[in-house]
Amino acid sequence: MEARQTKLAIVGAGAVGTAVAYSSLIRGVARTVALLDINKAKVDAEVLDLSHGLEFVPRADIIGGDDVAVCAGADVVVFTAGAKQKPGQSRLELADATIRLTRNILPGLLEVAPDAIYVMVTNPVDIVTYAALKFSGLPHSQLFGSGTVLDSSRLRFLLSRYTGVAPQNVHAYIAGEHGDSEIPLWTSATIGAVPLLEWEALPGYEPLDEAARRTIHDEVVHAAYRIIEGKGATNYAIGLAATRIVEAILKDEHRILPVSTLADGFAGLDDVCLSLPSIVGRCGCGRRLEVKLSDGERAGLMRSAQTLRDMQARFGL
Ligand SMILES: O=P(O)(O)OC[C@H]1O[C@](O)(COP(=O)(O)O)[C@@H](O)[C@@H]1O
Numbered sequence: 192m193e194a195r196q197t198k199l200a201i202v203g204a205g206a207v208g209t210a211v212a213y214s215s216l217i218r219g220v221a222r223t224v225a226l227l228d229i230n231k232a233k234v235d236a237e238v239l240d241l242s243h244g245l246e247f248v249p250r251a252d253i254i255g256g257d258d259v260a261v262c263a264g265a266d267v268v269v270f271t272a273g274a275k276q277k278p279g280q281s282r283l284e285l286a287d288a289t290i291r292l293t294r295n296i297l298p299g300l301l302e303v304a305p306d307a308i309y310v311m312v313t314n315p316v317d318i319v320t321y322a323a324l325k326f327s328g329l330p331h332s333q334l335f336g337s338g339t340v341l342d343s344s345r346l347r348f349l350l351s352r353y354t355g356v357a358p359q360n361v362h363a364y365i366a367g368e369h370g371d372s373e374i375p376l377w378t379s380a381t382i383g384a385v386p387l388l389e390w391e392a393l394p395g396y397e398p399l400d401e402a403a404r405r406t407i408h409d410e411v412v413h414a415a416y417r418i419i420e421g422k423g424a425t426n427y428a429i430g431l432a433a434t435r436i437v438e439a440i441l442k443d444e445h446r447i448l449p450v451s452t453l454a455d456g457f458a459g460l461d462d463v464c465l466s467l468p469s470i471v472g473r474c475g476c477g478r479r480l481e482v483k484l485s486d487g488e489r490a491g492l493m494r495s496a497q498t499l500r501d502m503q504a505r506f507g508l
Contacts, residue, residue: 200307201227204234216248218434219251221267225262227262238254238255271312273292287506289314320335331476335451336451338369343449347359347361349411366465377485378483441473444472463499
């Protein structure tokens with residue numbers, strides 16, 4: 192009997208969608224990678240370019256087109272389609288067009304891939320995820336957003352640079368909105384087995400005091416703006432972050448990832464999609480962790496949730 196083959200469908204063949212396809216192929220997360228885009232010439236060209244590298248990656252097929260049928264039977268759908276972010280433009284300004292686009296595309300996808308786990312990546316991801324949950328009627332385990340998985344890896348990269356320890360050993364999360372109101376969860380963070388708030392600087396490194404933590408937080412929040420100013424879009428790190436989520440799903444890893452999902456009352460948060468460390472596996476997004484929060488972190492999360500609720504109301508959600 193042949194093993195069931197896994198299929199990843201990526202909606203949107205722009206800078207982010209193609210980065211997800213590229214990193215997914217390199218990491219060998221799915222046997223088939225399908226790319227869908229309304230621009231047929233572009234998607235065909237991307238598929239051809241990626242096909243020419245198949246010799247160098249784990250065994251896979253790459254297909255694509257402008258017909259939703261290309262996503263048929265997908266196990267995971269990564270949704271990256273949306274309006275392009277311009278320099279200086281906030282994530283919010285993009286929201287209206289993107290929400291309409293999401294509403295138009297989802298029904299066709301649900302028809303051909305009803306059992307897929309849907310990972311929304313398009314910004315503003317928390318709002319798009321909330322809207323997509325409403326439009327699709329899917330349970331929040333089956334549809335969630337990439338949230339602050341990328342922001343958390345930016346945080347880990349910066350902490351790694353400050354402390355001289357590998358980012359893999361920095362266990363720290365950004366929570367809340369994937370956007371300006373996001374907050375680092377310093378209280379629960381550890382470096383190796385050492386609580387981050389008790390970290391003693393290694394020789395040649397500065398202490399991780401409050402001022403340093405404030406600078407790092409600020410850098411994480413503004414990282415995307417700096418990249419957009421320089422190259423118009425962020426794509427490689429979000430491609431890797433989304434691939435990490437897909438891998439956790441398809442390999443049923445039960446990984447703890449700060450994905451954006453509907454709040455269920457934890458820390459007094461509800462009726463909003465935001466990120467908190469959650470368990471991700473083959474059934475999608477499972478339980479949230481009951482993370483220990485300081486009063487300041489709790490208040491920050493409440494503010495972030497309120498920012499998102501205000502946006503939801505502005506878009507009639
Ligand atoms: O610092 P430790 O305990 O050796 O853990 C390292 C492991 O943690 C990870 O970085 C995952 O960390 P998180 O659970 O904080 O996401 C793995 O990639 C790595 O293998």
